[in-house]
Amino acid sequence: MKQTLDDRAAQDTRTAAQAAERLARVRIVLIHTTHPGNIGAAARAMKVMGLSQLHLVAPEATFPSADATALASGAADLLHTAKVHDDLEGALEGCRLVMGTSARLRSLSMPQMDVRRAAVESLAETVGEESGDVAILFGREAWGLTNEEIQRCHQLVHIETNPDFGSLNLAQAVQVVSYELRMAALDDTSIERAPLDWAPVDAVQMERFYEHLEQTLLDIRFLNPDQPKRLMMRLRRLFNRARPDQNEMNILRGILAAAQREAKGDPGDHR
Numbered sequence: 001m002k003q004t005l006d007d008r009a010a011q012d013t014r015t016a017a018q019a020a021e022r023l024a025r026v027r028i029v030l031i032h033t034t035h036p037g038n039i040g041a042a043a044r045a046m047k048v049m050g051l052s053q054l055h056l057v058a059p060e061a062t063f064p065s066a067d068a069t070a071l072a073s074g075a076a077d078l079l080h081t082a083k084v085h086d087d088l089e090g091a092l093e094g095c096r097l098v099m100g101t102s103a104r105l106r107s108l109s110m111p112q113m114d115v116r117r118a119a120v121e122s123l124a125e126t127v128g129e130e131s132g133d134v135a136i137l138f139g140r141e142a143w144g145l146t147n148e149e150i151q152r153c154h155q156l157v158h159i160e161t162n163p164d165f166g167s168l169n170l171a172q173a174v175q176v177v178s179y180e181l182r183m184a185a186l187d188d189t190s191i192e193r194a195p196l197d198w199a200p201v202d203a204v205q206m207e208r209f210y211e212h213l214e215q216t217l218l219d220i221r222f223l224n225p226d227q228p229k230r231l232m233m234r235l236r237r238l239f240n241r242a243r244p245d246q247n248e249m250n251i252l253r254g255i256l257a258a259a260q261r262e263a264k265g266d267p268g269d270h271r
Contacts (some may be wrong), residue, residue, distance in 0.1 A: 039173030040071030
């Protein structure tokens with residue numbers, strides 16, 4: 001019996017260590033947070049569940065803040081190590097997968113999943129040799145993420161709430177997501193999807209590609225400059241599903257560059 005208990009304790013220790021490694025690869029990204037107290041409360045929610053990467057994009061109030069520290073209630077270390085960015089680009093650098101929390105419906109639907117499944121999918125990205133960081137975006141307290149920010153996401157995450165009253169405080173939303181991430185990290189069997197056998201480029205490279213793609217489509221007169229958004233949204237969905245690696249991205253960018261040369265009457269270097 002003692003041996004069995006010792007084995008169980010050792011297994012629990014290994015599971016906890018593995019969960020900590022996975023959770024350390026998840027970034028909680030708060031965008032244009034209005035109230036510094038919400039940053040502190042979000043940090044507390046994260047630390048309770050074992051998350052440590054807090055990224056802030058252009059918080060509207062001064063940070064660091066005494067209000068944030070007061071609401072952190074023991075999680076001030078997360079505030080001290082939090083990374084503050086001027087824009088979303090910096091917060092997503094190095095992230096292979098970007099999830100966005102959103103409750104609003106839009107005319108062009110994006111892939112959306114409930115928070116439990118999103119936690120499993122997110123942590124699957126942290127397993128294996130080709131693993132990478134995952135970012136989960138939380139928008140402004142009053143109205144969430146902008147359409148442009150949502151377009152930076154591979155998936156939208158929905159927290160199921162009472163249909164008659166679905167308003168969650170920012171820190172409460174972070175708490176729910178953090179809890180589901182922890183439960184998924186502690187349950188090896190929940191992460192069923194095999195890790196990717198290739199390394200997708202990060203979110204920053206994808207955004208540079210989308211900018212290049214849009215400009216090329218304008219140059220070859222395929223994209224209507226007066227109504228570019230809907231087509232680009234659909235193309236983002238297409239390439240976000242594909243998630244190209246570095247070699248594939250080089251090929252795609254090369255094709256775009258060649259198309260631009262042809263559009264300008266410069267044949268360039270044919271290979």
